[in-house]
Structure formats: structure tokens, C-alpha cells
Amino acid sequence: xxxxxxxxxxxxxxxxxxxxxxxxxxxxxxxxxxxxxxxxxxxxxxxxxxxxxxxxxxxxxxxxxxxxxxxxxxxxxxxxxxxxxxxxxxxxxxxxxxxxxxxxxxxxxxxxxxxxxxxxxxxxxxxxxxxxxxxxxxxxxxxxxxxxxxxxxxxxxxxxxxxxxxxxxxxxxxxxxxx
Amino acid sequence: xxxxxxxxxxxxxxxxxxxxxxxxxxxxxxxxxxxxxxxxxxxxxxxxxxxxxxxxxxxxxxxxxxxxxxxxxxxxxxxxxxxxxxxxxxxxxxxxxxxxxxxxxxxxxxxxxxxxxxxxxxxxxxxxxxxxxxxxxxxxxxxxxxxxxxxxxxxxxxxxxxxxxxxxxxxxxxxxxxxxxxxxxxxxxxxxxxxxxxxxxxxxxxxxxxxxxxxxxxxxxxxxxxxxxxxxxxxxxxxxxxxxxxxxxxxxxxxxxxxxxxxxxxxxxxxxxxxxxxxxxxxxxxxxxxxxxxxxxxxxxxxxxxxxxxxxxxxxxxxxxxxxxxxxxxxxxxxxxxxxxxxxxxxxxxxxxxxxxxxxxxxxxxxxxxxxxxxxxxxxxxxxxxxxxxxxxxxxxxxxxxxxxxxxxxxxxxxxxxxxxxxxxxxxxxxxxxxxxxxxxxxxxxxxxxxxxxxxxxxxxxxxxxxxxxxxxxxxxxxxxxxxxxxxxxxxxxxxxxxxxxxxxxxxxxxxxxxxxxxxxxxxxxxxxxxxxxxxxxxxxxxxxxxxxxxxxxxxxxxxxxxxxxxxxxxxxxxxxxxxxxxxxxxxxxxxxxxxxxxxxxxxxxxxxxxxxxxxxxxxxxxxxxxxxxxxxxxxxxxxxxxxxxxxxxxxxxxxxxxxxxxxxxxxxxxxxxxxxxxxxxxxxxxxxxxxxxxxxxxxxxxxxxxxxxxxxxxxxxxxxxxxxxxxxxxxxxxxxxxxxxxxxxxxxxxxxxxxxxxxxxxxxxxxxxxxxxxxxxxxxxxxxxxxxxxxxxxxxx
Numbered sequence: 001x002x003x004x005x006x007x008x009x010x011x012x013x014x015x016x017x018x019x020x021x022x023x024x025x026x027x028x029x030x031x032x033x034x035x036x037x038x039x040x041x042x043x044x045x046x047x048x049x050x051x052x053x054x055x056x057x058x059x060x061x062x063x064x065x066x067x068x069x070x071x072x073x074x075x076x077x078x079x080x081x082x083x084x085x086x087x088x089x090x091x092x093x094x095x096x097x098x099x100x101x102x103x104x105x106x107x108x109x110x111x112x113x114x115x116x117x118x119x120x121x122x123x124x125x126x127x128x129x130x131x132x133x134x135x136x137x138x139x140x141x142x143x144x145x146x147x148x149x150x151x152x153x154x155x156x157x158x159x160x161x162x163x164x165x166x167x168x169x170x171x172x173x174x175x176x177x178x179x
Numbered sequence: 180x181x182x183x184x185x186x187x188x189x190x191x192x193x194x195x196x197x198x199x200x201x202x203x204x205x206x207x208x209x210x211x212x213x214x215x216x217x218x219x220x221x222x223x224x225x226x227x228x229x230x231x232x233x234x235x236x237x238x239x240x241x242x243x244x245x246x247x248x249x250x251x252x253x254x255x256x257x258x259x260x261x262x263x264x265x266x267x268x269x270x271x272x273x274x275x276x277x278x279x280x281x282x283x284x285x286x287x288x289x290x291x292x293x294x295x296x297x298x299x300x301x302x303x304x305x306x307x308x309x310x311x312x313x314x315x316x317x318x319x320x321x322x323x324x325x326x327x328x329x330x331x332x333x334x335x336x337x338x339x340x341x342x343x344x345x346x347x348x349x350x351x352x353x354x355x356x357x358x359x360x361x362x363x364x365x366x367x368x369x370x371x372x373x374x375x376x377x378x379x380x381x382x383x384x385x386x387x388x389x390x391x392x393x394x395x396x397x398x399x400x401x402x403x404x405x406x407x408x409x410x411x412x413x414x415x416x417x418x419x420x421x422x423x424x425x426x427x428x429x430x431x432x433x434x435x436x437x438x439x440x441x442x443x444x445x446x447x448x449x450x451x452x453x454x455x456x457x458x459x460x461x462x463x464x465x466x467x468x469x470x471x472x473x474x475x476x477x478x479x480x481x482x483x484x485x486x487x488x489x490x491x492x493x494x495x496x497x498x499x500x501x502x503x504x505x506x507x508x509x510x511x512x513x514x515x516x517x518x519x520x521x522x523x524x525x526x527x528x529x530x531x532x533x534x535x536x537x538x539x540x541x542x543x544x545x546x547x548x549x550x551x552x553x554x555x556x557x558x559x560x561x562x563x564x565x566x567x568x569x570x571x572x573x574x575x576x577x578x579x580x581x582x583x584x585x586x587x588x589x590x591x592x593x594x595x596x597x598x599x600x601x602x603x604x605x606x607x608x609x610x611x612x613x614x615x616x617x618x619x620x621x622x623x624x625x626x627x628x629x630x631x632x633x634x635x636x637x638x639x640x641x642x643x644x645x646x647x648x649x650x651x652x653x654x655x656x657x658x659x660x661x662x663x664x665x666x667x668x669x670x671x672x673x674x675x676x677x678x679x680x681x682x683x684x685x686x687x688x689x690x691x692x693x694x695x696x697x698x699x700x701x702x703x704x705x706x707x708x709x710x711x712x713x714x715x716x717x718x719x720x721x722x723x724x725x726x727x728x729x730x731x732x733x734x735x736x737x738x739x740x741x742x743x744x745x746x747x748x749x750x751x752x753x754x755x756x757x758x759x760x761x762x763x764x765x766x767x768x769x770x771x772x773x774x775x776x777x778x779x780x781x782x783x784x785x786x787x788x789x790x791x792x793x794x795x796x797x798x799x800x801x802x803x804x805x806x807x808x809x810x811x812x813x814x815x816x817x818x819x820x821x822x823x824x825x826x827x828x829x830x831x832x833x834x835x836x837x838x839x840x841x842x843x844x845x846x847x848x849x850x851x852x853x854x855x856x857x858x859x860x861x862x863x864x865x866x867x868x869x870x871x872x873x874x875x876x877x878x879x880x881x882x883x884x885x886x887x888x889x890x891x892x893x894x895x896x897x898x899x900x901x902x903x904x905x906x907x908x909x910x911x912x913x914x915x916x917x918x919x920x921x922x923x924x925x926x927x928x929x930x931x932x933x934x935x936x937x938x939x940x941x942x943x944x945x946x947x948x949x950x951x952x953x954x955x956x957x958x959x960x961x962x963x964x965x966x967x968x969x970x971x972x973x974x975x976x977x
Contacts, residue, residue: 057399058290074399088399111289 035119040102042120043095045138046113048162050154050170051146053083053139054114055090064109069099081150085159090114093135097123112163145169151177190256195265207249207260208236216262219273219306221280221298221388222340223250226445227349233280233340235302237272238262246272263306270306277307283318283363284389285335293390295403299338318363323393326356326367327375328900329453330384330392334366337391343367343383350446352581352604353377367391376901378574378885381452385435386445395897396453397433401425410437412802412810413451414504414682414795415891418575419804420447424455424796424815431455431796431815442553442804448574449898450885456894458794461778464821467789474789479830486788487834489771490521493744496770498525498734499692502751503679504891505824506800507686507809508847511698512825512839513749514691519718520837521747524694524703524728528687530751531680532965533655538693538730539865540654540661541677544668546688547700547857549807550676551647557583559647561640563624563673564593565664566617567651570601571885573678573805576649580605592637594620596880597908597949598942610637614878614947615967617654618869621663625670638671646673652680653882656966659869666866678805680883686803690851695727695862699854702862703727715853732757738765745771749824750792752890753781754953759960760931773831775824780890790831793821799844875969877913879927880943881959882966883952905957908941908949909972919974928971931963935976948972 026033035041046054057074075083075091083089106115125131142148147170153159154167154174161167188203194211201210206229208218221233229251237246241259246269249262263270281303288294323331341358344367348354355375359368369375384392406425411434413420421439425432434455436447466482467474477485490497499517501510510528517526527533556562556579569577583589584605591607593599594617598609610632612620623629628638640646648668654660668675679685691698701708704727713720729737737743739761746769756762766772766785774786783789797819801811822830829842840846872878886892886902907925909917919925925938927948934957936950943949948970952959964970 056290059402060289063402 035121037119039117039119039121040104041118042097042123042133043106043138044116044118044140045090045093045135046116046140047142047146048085049146049167050174051142051151052085052149052153052162053089054112055093056084056086056112056114057088057090058111060109060111061106061115064105065100066103066105067099067101069096069101070094070106071096079152082152083149085153085157085162090135093138095133095138097131097133098128147174147177151175190254192254192257193259195260195262201254204253207238207240207247207252207254207258210254211238211249211260211262216264218249218262219277219302220250221302221338222342224342224345224386224445227342227345230341230345233338234276235273235280235306237269237276239266239269239272273306274308277303278311278313280338281307281311282313283335284338285317287336290399291336291390292393292398292402293336293387297390298388320366323398325395326369326383326392327377327380328897329395329449330375330380331395331398332367333391333393336389337365337367338389339365339367340388342386342388343392346383346386347375347377347380349585350578350582351377351379351382353379356383374901376903378448378450378570378901379446379578380901381449382436382446394433394453396895400432401427406432407815409813409815411795411815412682412812413447414802415448415450415454416573417679417682417685417802417805418443418448418451418573419682419802419806419808419810420451420575421810422447422451426796426815429816431458442806442808442810443575444578446575446578448885449901450574450892453898454892454895457778457891458796460894462794463776463779463783463789463791465791467783469787474783474786482788482790483830483834486773486790486831489787490745490747490773490831491835493770494522496742496744497521497523497747498729498738498743498745499523499527499747499749500530500731500734500751501526501528501683501687501692501749502530503528503681503684503687504750505683505687505692506795506798506844507683507690507803507851508800508844509749509824510683510687510692511690511847511851512828512842513687513747514698515716515839516747516828516832517692518697518712518723519716519839520832520835522722522724524724524726525734526692526694526728527731527734528684528692529655529731531652531755532757533652533731534658534661535730535732536658536865536867537652537655537661538695539862540665541688541693542696542700542702542862543864544665544675544861545677545685546693546696547861550805551674552806552808553579555645555647555674556580556589559583559589559645560643561590561592561637561646563637563641563646563648564591564595564602564607565621565648565650566595566653566657566660567649567678568595568599568601568882569649569678570599570604571882572651572680574885576678576805577601577605580607590640592633592640594624594631596878596944596947608633608637609942610634611944613872613944614880615657615870616872617657618659618663619872621660621667622869625663625667641667641671641673644672646671647676648673649676649678651678651882652684653966657870659867662865662867663869665864669864676805682802682804685805685807686801689803689807694730698851699857700861701854701857702860704862705859707859708857711854715850735761735765738769741768743769745769745773747773747775748782748786749775750777750780751782754958754960756960757965758963775827777821778890790827791821792824792827793819797821798823801848872967873969877909877917877946877948877970877972879929879959879962879964879966879968879970880947880949881952884954887951887953888955888958889953902954903951905936905951905954906939907936907972908939908943909947910943910945911940912945913943913947914938914940917972917974923974924976926973926976927962928973929962929964929968932961934958934962 059072062070071094073092189200218236220236231248231251236249238249239261320334322333347356411424420443421437423435423437628634753762772786796815825842
């Protein structure tokens with residue numbers, strides 16, 4: 001007569017042992033799933049420490065994009081209306097998430113580290129329109145210590161100081177200009 | 180590519196082992212091109228003199244201890260040259276030069292306007308090494324530095340090839356750009372007190388082989404590989420330059436001079452290069468009709484219906500003013516529309532100062548004729564300029580005259596009350612005449628010289644074969660002038676080149692958009708001509724107007740008096756008219772005005788129906804330049820919805836139960852071509868007697884500067900920055916008699932108004948004052964005085 005007990009015991013043994021292991025199932029969407037830190041999620045347009053935008057409107061991201069998902073139109077900063085250090089800023093910035101394949105080539109192309117990727121992957125939506133992210137959707141939030149552009153550069157600095165990391169945060173006179 | 184000297188002496192040489200026979204004096208670099216070898220180069224330009232500044236084109240010449248620059252060395256019999264293709268020495272020399280050129284060149288190609296079309300970028304790849312041995316910090320300069328309002332200089336990128344400075348000096352004749360400093364500090368610069376206000380400055384941007392000179396208005400606008408390029412023709416003047424129009428996302432981003440060795444060679448003027456914002460500014464995009472005094476948007480069928488009813492009810496009392504900016508095809512549509520649909524011969528393309536005598540001159544001596552060409556100017560023994568200032572009124576003509584003058588001493592004589600800066604550039608001879616005395620002087624020249632300065636010699640020179648008389652549209656202001664030009668040409672055998680300012684005028688003339696003139700130069704009063712035209716148009720010859728209609732001036736005065744039932748107006752500016760006030764009254768008082776316009780203008784403000792039409796980027800077509808040469812251009816925006824004037828007129832004709840055909844560019848051109856040349860007699864040459872020069876105060880001399888307040892230059896602040904300073908010019912004696920000194924403000928007063936401008940002392944005849952016609956704060960039309968007439972000049976502001 002074949003032994004029916006020992007295979008069953010072996011099988012239930014697996015079940016029993018697993019009860020004492022760490023659970024890998026994630027209760028998404030009830031609880032948020034954490035991606036790995038280098039996950040290619042939604043893009044973000046970063047700011048300098050004083051709140052000015054890093055994007056200079058060079059369009060290299062748009063050129064690097066294999067899916068033609070990015071549209072950039074640069075604009076000229078003026079003394080009265082400055083969004084980024086230097087001459088140019090990204091006046092129009094759109095990423096079409098219906099097209100984006102999250103390859104990250106745009107991130108590699110960006111000369112000012114203005115464009116990076118967050119871990120946000122919750123991009124599904126109901127309409128096509130809402131999946132074209134505009135600049136205001138992509139801009140990094142203003143952290144404490146940042147002033148809302150447009151505003152002048154930190155007095156006494158040039159754009160090189162920004163690139164060299166010499167600007168640590170906004171100074172009082174930069175606040176209130178962008179309202 | 181021209182092989183420099185015109186000679187039949189061939190010499191035998193060897194390049195890269197290929198034996199070839201080339202004309203004596205050929206440069207190595209040109210000969211190498213013949214066998215498909217491109218020696219890398221920066222400073223070399225076929226139209227500039229060799230300078231060997233960049234050293235990039237080093238090649239090995241047998242018997243020479245060191246590599247030599249191919250761009251500056253002429254081949255000699257038996258010379259054996261080895262380029263980088265066959266010589267390691269040449270290749271290594273070129274790589275070495277490239278390493279030096281890049282030693283201080285910034286690595287900013289990704290954000291450089293030139294990146295993607297940069298000879299330095301390309302040749303660094305083809306003739307450079309991948310690794311540089313210079314790891315020291317690069318030399319830096321402040322940047323960008325404006326050279327003028329149109330051009331920004333990035334000195335770090337410059338390779339000191341001296342193309343821009345040579346262009347300014349040799350071609351444009353504005354030697355205001357120089358290489359300053361020495362060694363690593365060498366840089367292009369301008370003098371502090373001498374702005375680089377050349378009309379041709381934009382060309383330096385185009386010939387810069389690196390990104391050192393960039394355009395202010397194009398800066399960071401796009402990359403070359405983003406652009407869609409279309410070959411076009413410049414719509415700004417009658418020079419007929421070939422252009423390349425680059426567009427992106429439905430907008431023109433820049434225009435470049437395109438090579439056409441018969442016309443503009445490699446150059447164009449700043450107006451043609453930079454003035455294109457008007458193409459997209461406040462456009463009219465839908466038809467409009469006037470209701471209760473206000474224009475309101477209407478559908479095409481409604482607007483066409485209203486226009487058709489208005490025109491039909493005015494049948495028998497209608498006129499057409501086309502304006503001078505239209506293409507040949509559109510002008511032809513207007514010409515046919517007037518004759519076939521409106522049944523009138525009251526049509527004129529001249530929306531500027533004009534005269535009946537001028538019209539008769541155009542009909543008899545210009546229409547249907549191929550005049551002298553640019554090549555004829557190159558060869559001419561003498562060129563006489565009459566009522567024509569080439570630098571302002573047709574800049575490419577100036578470049579040609581200057582080139583011929585420098586190359587072989589072409590004699591250029593300007594019959595003018597003032598010796599202009601342009602005349603100085605062409606090293607021309609100033610035959611000074613009193614303002615308005617052109618006709619008398621021309622008659623004197625026809626009779627052997629008379630009292631014209633150096634007249635006998637000029638009269639004799641004009642009798643040589645190939646002599647050319649270039650006459651500008653301002654001759655219309657001189658009563659008896661056009662007749663005198665025709666008489667001088669008849670007496671001397673010199674050929675007449677009529678150089679209007681606007682690009683469309685010659686085409687309109689050929690298309691028959693002038694009363695008394697049918698397409699192809701056919702006189703209306705010739706029964707044969709009428710029969711030919713009736714046959715092509717498929718109408719009964721009896722339905723064609725039989726006698727010449729009224730010209731612009733008569734139409735305007737009739738309409739101003741309320742005697743005109745309806746007026747069809749193309750693109751014209753009332754302020755350009757001989758009498759702007761009368762033109763405005765005409766638009767007000769005409770029974771019904773249909774305006775075919777691209778933008779809101781004074782005409783549309785007065786129109787009963789406004790029909791929007793395409794600008795040059797939205798249609799194809801043909802301009803005819805002053806030579807009579809056809810200059811076709813392609814459509815830049817293939818998906819544009821706007822229709823050309825011809826197409827709109829065709830729809831309007833249909834709405835009036837008539838037809839001028841489909842009205843598209845191709846069918847209009849084909850139909851116009853089917854006329855063939857007119858072989859019958861031309862209408863009579865005018866023989867008006869020369870006017871008596873008026874006595875009295877200083878006489879007004881004026882013309883429109885190239886860069887001024889013109890409608891097609893709107894929205895271009897950078898271009899406006901290189902305008903000439905607005906000044907009145909008087910002679911030293913006149914200034915003394917008026918009691919003013921250079922720099923002081925003077926007020927010039929005419930019957931209708933006055934202008935106040937600073938005064939300058941210049942080479943101008945006594946008792947005359949020169950003013951720009953349409954400069955900022957200097958609208959001559961407001962004076963109410965014709966050129967050549969006396970004005971009052973007083974010191975001080977008004």
C-alpha cells in the first residue's frame with residue numbers, strides 16, 4: 001500500500017513553514033506599493049535652492065526622446081520676469097504620458113539636471129487630455145526656503161554660481177516678486 | 180563653382196595622382212573640388228579673396244618642405260598636390276590645425292545655434308582627432324556681445340577666419356568689422372563710435388563657419404534639424420533674391436540667402452533676411468462684412484455674396500487697385516477680373532507716387548521686354564543711375580555694381596542732386612543736378628552732354644555698346660522724366676533697366692494689371708492684341724474694354740469726389756499713395772470697397788467686404804525681378820488654409836455669374852504663359868516736355884530708406900536697430916544761408932505739415948534738402964509736397 005501520509009505531511013510542511021516567513025504580497029491599492037528608488041516614474045522639473053527653475057528650454061530632452069513624447073518651447077528671461085538663471089527658460093513644457101516609454105533617455109540628455117524621474121507610477125487616467133502633463137504638473141513643489149518664480153537671481157550671483165552650487169537658498173528680497 | 184580667372188590658358192597639374200587640366204590661376208582648393216575632394220576649410224569662400232587665415236586646408240605640394248594652404252595657392256604648370264586623401268603629411272597637418280582651433284573652442288555644441296550645420300563640428304569629425312591633448316582651462320570671454328542689434332558675437336567660438344570682416348570690407352563696403360588684438364586674444368570687434376549699421380550685416384551670420392556670429396532674433400529658436408526648408412524668393416524688393424525659408428511648427432524661424440549666381444550670388448540684404456514677422460502678425464483669417472458701420476465676421480458664401488452684389492450694382496463704375504506686392508499670377512487674376520468680370524480697364528498696380536507719363540513709359544519701353552540683367556551690369560561699360568538709389572531701393576543691384584566697380588573699374592554715374600553713401604560704395608561718379616531737373620539733364624545727355632557735370636564724357640560713354648540706364652520708380656515724380664529716359668536710350672542705344680521698389684510691380688506690369696495694357700505687354704488699343712486676349716480668355720472681343728481706362732491717380736480722385744461705384748483693393752497702404760489724404764477720402768467715398776488683405780490695414784478699416792488672402796508663405800507664385808526674370812517660389816506651409824488673391828477673385832467671379840478660371844497658381848501661370856510674347860507694335864513712347872524747375876526755397880529730395888517704418892518691417896525690433904539715423908541733409912552753403920550747423924534740429928515745412936529732424940552737412944547740391952521718406956518721425960507724405968518741390972527749412976524744432 002502506498003504511503004499517503006508522508007507526501008501530504010511534506011506538502012503541508014511547506015505551508016506551515018511559510019506562515020512564519022515575511023509576507024511579500026502588497027495590498028495595492030489599499031496600501032501604497034513602494035517601488036525601488038531608481039524606478040523610472042513620472043518626470044519632475046527640478047528647481048534650484050532658491051526656487052528658480054533649472055530648465056533652460058534647450059529641448060535636448062525632446063531630441064533624446066525616442067517616443068516623441070516631449071514638447072519644449074523656450075522663452076527669454078527678462079530682467080522683470082526671470083524663471084531660471086541665465087538667458088532662457090522652458091516656457092512650454094509638456095510630456096505626453098500616452099507616448100512616454102519611461103526609458104530615461106531624456107534624463108540623460110538634460111544638461112542642467114532639470115529633468116529627473118520620480119518614483120510616482122500612478123499615471124492611469126480616464127481621458128487622453130489629462131495624460132498630457134503641462135509644466136505646472138511636472139514642476140517640483142516649492143520647498144520651504146524657496147521663492148516662487150518669476151524672481152531675480154540671488155543678488156550678487158551669476159548663472160555660473162548656480163551651476164557651481166553656490167546658491168543655498170532664497171534670500172528675503174526674492175520672495176514676493178512672483179505673485 | 181567658377182574657376183577664378185576667365186582664361187583659356189589651361190595648365191596640366193596633378194592632384195592626389197589625378198592628372199587634370201585647369202585654367203591658369205586656379206586655386207588648389209577649387210581644383211580639388213573638381214575631382215570630388217573636399218579639402219577642409221573655414222576661411223575660404225568662393226566670393227571672398229583668399230586669406231589663408233584658418234590654416235585648415237593644408238596640403239602637401241611636391242617640392243615644398245612644409246604643407247601649404249590650398250585656398251590661397253594657385254596651381255602652376257606641373258604642380259603635384261597631395262591632399263589629406265593621399266598624403267599622411269597633409270592629414271596630420273590638418274589634424275594638428277584642428278586641435279589648435281579647438282584648444283579654446285567651448286564645448287557648447289548642444290546649445291549652440293550653429294550646432295547641426297556647423298562646418299567646425301563637421302570638420303572636427305572628419306579632419307580632427309577624437310582626443311585633445313589640451314587639458315588646461317580654455318580662454319574665456321564675456322558673451323554674447325552685440326555687434327549690432329541683429330548680431331550677437333560669441334568670441335570664444337571664433338576661429339578668426341576673417342570671413343565676416345572680409346565680407347564687410349569686400350562685398351558690403353562697410354569696413355566696420357575688424358579683427359582686434361593678437362594671438363589668443365584675437366577677436367572680431369567694431370569701433371565704439373561706429374556702429375556696424377550695414378544693410379548686409381546678416382550675411383556675416385550665414386557665412387560664419389562656427390557659431391561665433393548668431394542672429395539675435397533666431398537665437399535659441401530652433402536647431403537646424405528641426406527646420407523644414409523651402410526655396411523661396413524675397414518679397415521685399417525687385418532685386419529678386421533667392422532665399423531659403425526655414426519653418427518650424429507652422430512659424431517661419433529664419434530666412435537665409437540662397438545661392439543663385441545669376442541674381443543674388445550668395446547674399447541678401449537684412450530686410451529680406453529678418454523682416455518676416457509681419458507674415459504672422461494680426462492676420463485676418465476669416466471674411467468680414469460691414470454691418471451698421473462695423474465689420475463682422477462672415478462665412479465665405481455670405482461675404483462673397485455681399486461683395487458680388489455690391490460690385491454688380493456698381494457695374495460700369497468700378498476700379499481695381501492691386502498694390503505692388505502681389506505675385507505675377509495674382510496680378511494676372513486681377514487684370515483678368517477687371518476686364519472680364521467688372522468690364523473695366525480702370526486698373527493700376529501703382530499704389531505709390533505715379534504719373535500717366537510713367538504708365539505710358541512702362542507700356543512702351545518696359546512691359547514685355549527683357550531688360551538688362553545682372554550679368555549685363557557686370558559687363559557694361561557704363562551704368563547711369565537715374566532717380567534711383569541702389570543701396571536703399573534695390574540692394575543687390577548695389578552689390579553687383581560695387582563688385583564690378585572694384586573688379587574692373589565699372590563706371591557708374593548717378594544723375595542725382597545728392598551723392599549718397601551707396602554711390603560712394605560703388606565708387607561712382609556724381610553728376611550733380613538740381614532737384615527735379617532730371618529730365619533736362621537727360622535731354623542734355625541725349626544731345627551730347629550740355630551742362631551736366633562731365634556731360635560730354637558721360638554722353639559718349641552711354642553710346643558704347645552694352646551701356647545701361649537704371650531708372651528707379653521715382654522718375655514718376657519728374658514731369659518729363661520718363662520721356663527723357665526713353666529719349667536718351669533711343670539717342671544713345673543704351674538699354675533701360677527699370678528698377679521699382681516693390682517686388683510685385685514688374686510682374687503686375689507683365690500680367691497686364693495696368694490700364695491700357697493687356698498681359699504680355701500687349702497694348703489695349705491694338706485690335707490684334709485684344710483679339711488674342713479675347714481668344715485666350717474665351718470672351719467675345721467686343722466685351723473687352725476698348726479704350727484705356729483710368730490710372731490710380733484718376734481713380735483715387737474720382738472716388739474721393741464720390742464718383743466711383745465700387746473699388747476692389749489689393750494689398751496697399753494709403754500712406755504710400757501720392758496723396759494719402761485723397762486716398763483715404765477715396766476709400767471713404769467710394770460707393771463700395773472690397774478689400775483683399777492679409778492683415779488689418781487702413782484699407783480694411785474702410786472696406787465694406789474684407790476677404791482674407793494668403794501671404795507669401797501660404798501660397799506659391801512668381802515674382803518678376805527688375806531684370807524681367809521670373810523668380811518662382813514654393814509654398815512654405817503646405818497645410819495653410821488661406822487662399823491666394825487669384826483663387827479668391829475666381830470665387831468672387833463665380834459669385835458674380837462670371838468666370839476667370841479656377842484661379843489657382845498653376846492654371847493662372849499656364850494661362851498667362853499661353854499668351855506668348857507680343858510681336859506687334861508697342862504703344863507710343865511718351866514725349867512729354869521737361870518741366871521747368873521751380874524757383875524758391877530749398878527743394879525737397881527724398882527716397883525711402885531700406886529700413887524704415889514700412890508695414891512689412893513691423894514687429895522686428897532687432898532689424899529696426901540698424902536703421903540709419905534720421906537726418907536732413909543740406910550742403911554747407913545751404914546750411915550757412917539757413918544759419919544751422921550739423922547736428923542742430925531743423926524744421927522742414929510744406930503746405931500740409933512739417934517735420935523736425937537733426938541736420939547733417941553732406942554732398943548735396945545747394946538749395947536742396949534731403950530727407951528720408953518714411954523714417955520714424957519723418958513722414959514726408961505729411962508735408963503735402965512732391966519731391967523736387969520747394970519747402971521751407973528753418974532752424975530749431977517746430
